[in-house]
Amino acid sequence: MGLDALSQKPHDRLADWLADDMVAVNLLIRDRMASEHAPRIPEVTAHLVEAGGKRLRPMLTLAAARLCGYGGPFHVHLAATVEFIHTATLLHDDVVDESERRRGRPTANLLWDNKSSVLVGDYLFARSFQLMVETGRIEVLGILANASATIAEGEVLQLTAAQDLATTEAVYLQVVRGKTAALFAAACEVGGVIADAPVGHIDALRDFGDALGIAFQIVDDLLDYGGSDASIGKNTGDDFRERKLTLPVIKAVALADAEERAFWERVIEQGDQREGDLARAQAIMARHGTMAAARDEALAWAARARAAITLLPDHPLRAMLDDLAGYVVARIS
Template identity: 55%
Template sequence: MAVVVSLGDERDKDGRASSAGAGNALETLLKLVADDFAKVDDEIRGRMVSDVPLIPELAGHIIASGGKRLRPVLLLAAARLCGYQGPHHVGLAACVEFIHTATLLHDDVVDESALRRGRATANIVWGNQASVLVGDFLFSRSFQLMTEAGSLAVLSILSEASAIIAEGEVMQLTTANNLATTEDAYLQVIAAKTAALFAAATRVGAVIAGRDAEDETALADYGRYLGIVFQLIDDVLDYQADQATLGKTVGDDFREGKITLPVVLAFARGDEAEKAFWRRCMEQRDQAEGDLATALSLMEKHGTLAETVARARHYGDLACRALERFPDGAHRRAMMGVVDFCIERAY
């Protein structure tokens, strides 16, 4: 899971999102896969059906608040980039969304979250037990969809990704409230809990299209690096986004004592008084009114939010480079543009 590499000015300005700026790249990609995406949406709704009424009610609540469904969109785009014309990309895209949704349900219970994209979380509405159990149901549905593709390679990739995500969540518990966490350790956590599913989704697109190992690896690298970008920007947004836009309470990571990259960098660069502040707030969870403002001022002082965005840009460059082996075209350009879209969310 080695993902830490040296930083540098590696932005490839030629051919990157040349027909789609950061602001509309995702919409461009959605239009390219619109017909497939409509089938995925139907598949998701159909697979949520259960004789137990609470299951579709709760699952529908979390899926409705799940945003742009970027992971299944990327699977569809990767399959089309590789020239796939068969039927299995639809069920596998739904599978990826179910895996993601199940992890959201479990994460909200672990984090005791109250809001997701501006809506009350399922654990607040129905309680922790129902949220965990419906998450298990969605995981089960995802494995049914995996097997229906009839590919051991696909089953291996997605089941391994599910295990890695779970490992990442456990790793995150070991770093929670622990200011000894290094940048390397934190990047390993997000590579597992976030980037693994991105990588699996894009790699599956190559597998079902029958592409060679090099194309598989390239698309897996693209997804993995994009997943790291996505999580790093989420770390930034928790401290500087508008709450109405973010859809959750700004500063939640701080209040929960989560050790994200902006905190790791601020702690490492702080003097003894600053380190004492971070230990009190993050390790001891002894927080007072005004502490979040102090944390933001320290991040500003040491430039840690801007540096986290710089890290995201670096991994975004690597994601775009991974696509260079594929012929230029609308899907490749839109997938490159999505990298910039994910980064520009921070502004």
């Protein structure tokens, strides 16, 4: 099977298997993002929620719950919760990054303004906790409150690490855990919790989500230096322009000679970026093989994700999650 077939199927197969559940999730999302008093809220959220995101995180929750034999109604609430938290972080990230495109559309803060992005994000965050309360399970509130704190911490850490050439791979990993892996891990874990799965299975699901999230983010950061605008719906070079220290850059800085060091200081630390600098950064990273080295790390995290779920019972959904971990890194293979 070619990489192309591999890279398309796992997500679609998950979506097919979980189709009825996803219909219920989408209905619940539409119902709960409404606001009787403040019509601007659904205007802003619809922009993101209807934009055709992959709904990867809610599918992880649904898959985890179903895989653990859950037959109740609350996996739908938790899947909607996870999507709301994700959407809230995107809205707040739009304020933060001053990025110009998100999912291939103008960001909410260009269509409306920073104010609406902040407040509507807050609204969705509050709504997500209301959904969790409805499940009556305080453990899931604990898991997702912890994830939310880790997300915010990771974003702040990224802010302070940006423009700092002393950023280590360990700090990068913390940032990635915060900005991506924490919600992936929690999305999987709460699916196991709501199904009353054994502790070992819940741990396996969390580890799967964590490793999958890290692989996913490393790949995303690699694509920012190599993907095409069309394929990822965001501008190549965004991270470079925002002077973020992502894995291939951190590795290249560690291997830099004096001239390259001066280059990184100018473009990242001083923010003095000129025509051709992005291409030069790409050339330096290619010379040191840091894109390939970062790719190898992504592959290793994907392998860890796959290893974690071997502890779970045999199930068609387990096979799809396994394939999904392969798909995530296939984007850069």
